[in-house]
Amino acid sequence: xxxxxxxxxxxxxxxxxxxxxxxxxxxxxxxxxxxxxxxxxxxxxxxxxxxxxxxxxxxxxxxxxxxxxxxxxxxxxxxxxxxxxxxxxxxxxxxxxxxxxxxxxxxxxxxxxxxxxxxxxxxxxxxxxxxxxxxxxxxxxxxxxxxxxxxxxxxxxxxx
Amino acid sequence: xxxxxxxxxxxxxxxxxxxxxxxxxxxxxxxxxxxxxxxxxxxxxxxxxxxxxxxxxxxxxxxxxxxxxxxxxxxxxxxxxxxxxxxxxxxxxxxxxxxxxxxxxxxxxxxxxxxxxxxxxxxxxxxxxxxxxxxxxxxxxxxxxx
Ligand SMILES: CC(C)(COP(=O)(O)OP(=O)(O)OC[C@H]1O[C@@H](n2cnc3c(N)ncnc32)[C@H](O)[C@@H]1OP(=O)(O)O)[C@@H](O)C(=O)NCCC(=O)NCCS
Numbered sequence: 001x002x003x004x005x006x007x008x009x010x011x012x013x014x015x016x017x018x019x020x021x022x023x024x025x026x027x028x029x030x031x032x033x034x035x036x037x038x039x040x041x042x043x044x045x046x047x048x049x050x051x052x053x054x055x056x057x058x059x060x061x062x063x064x065x066x067x068x069x070x071x072x073x074x075x076x077x078x079x080x081x082x083x084x085x086x087x088x089x090x091x092x093x094x095x096x097x098x099x100x101x102x103x104x105x106x107x108x109x110x111x112x113x114x115x116x117x118x119x120x121x122x123x124x125x126x127x128x129x130x131x132x133x134x135x136x137x138x139x140x141x142x143x144x145x146x147x148x149x150x151x152x153x154x155x156x157x158x159x160x
Numbered sequence: 161x162x163x164x165x166x167x168x169x170x171x172x173x174x175x176x177x178x179x180x181x182x183x184x185x186x187x188x189x190x191x192x193x194x195x196x197x198x199x200x201x202x203x204x205x206x207x208x209x210x211x212x213x214x215x216x217x218x219x220x221x222x223x224x225x226x227x228x229x230x231x232x233x234x235x236x237x238x239x240x241x242x243x244x245x246x247x248x249x250x251x252x253x254x255x256x257x258x259x260x261x262x263x264x265x266x267x268x269x270x271x272x273x274x275x276x277x278x279x280x281x282x283x284x285x286x287x288x289x290x291x292x293x294x295x296x297x298x299x300x301x302x303x304x305x306x
Pocket of ligand 1 (some may be wrong): 089231
């Protein structure tokens with residue numbers, strides 16, 4: 001009855017440690033089909049290493065297995081905005097979805113943001129990723145006062 | 161952005177019924193609450209029933225009940241039943257699509273449409289009902305903006 005034991009065991013949310021990085025890389029590879037070890041080691045250095053105030057890299061685990069993670073930071077005056085919590089990444093193992101893990105990770109990082117004194121939380125999402133858009137909307141998030149704009153840089157040869 | 165009348169009526173009915181799935185309401189009751197045409201709403205409710213989103217309850221005073229999955233049914237699922245939402249509409253009312261300005265206008269209109277679609281597609285009935293319940297806060301916030 002492994003499945004029942006797994007469901008009964010409480011989910012634990014805690015700050016990531018270096019030993020979690022391989023499991024984070026594996027989870028991300030499972031979701032995006034692209035292994036990015038250097039990127040995740042760098043993310044851990046920047047957000048997860050000890051003593052980082054206002055930077056958070058949290059993992060959700062059950063029975064010592066990584067079920068998901070979330071990364072964010074309280075940033076001040078970015079784009080002229082007062083301090084605000086930013087969520088950069090959230091991922092839950094495909095097999096463990098729709099069981100509230102994402103919600104618990106979201107709530108946990110919001111608690112951390114609150115401790116830094118901010119009242120707003122922000123994120124940026126791909127317009128065509130309806131799963132993650134639906135998830136953040138189900139948490140009460142709505143379009144904010146900013147919009148992302150971008151362009152493709154012309155090569156310098158094209159500009160002359 | 162403006163929704164057509166039938167779409168709006170459908171959203172009123174779906175959200176009103178989904179707010180309490182055990183409750184049964186007639187077209188007349190919903191029409192009265194929103195001050196809309198009962199005749200038009202009755203037709204919209206029949207379309208919603210055909211799509212399986214509401215079900216009609218038989219018996220005395222038979223009304224309608226919500227029959228969808230509120231966490232999975234999106235605003236887009238309802239809207240699409242009543243009006244076409246297409247990102248690349250090459251239909252007759254496109255402003256002069258064979259001119260440079262017409263094409264440029266279409267590019268910008270597509271950008272607006274893409275945002276509108278992603279918004280409707282990512283808001284489930286449950287999420288919408290949360291917004292309904294938060295309304296006093298949201299209204300207060302919107303008022304401070306103006
Ligand atoms: C988005 C994600 C984090 C959600 O995690 P989760 O553990 O499944 O989330 P929860 O179970 O807490 O879901 C909370 C709510 O989100 C919404 N939601 C989540 N997944 C959904 C889906 N596939 N379709 C519609 N709504 C969804 C629902 O409203 C859900 O509430 P419900 O379970 O009561 O219906 C997870 O799906 C994921 O990792 N997706 C891939 C993320 C990704 O693309 N990352 C790359 C960019 S960072």
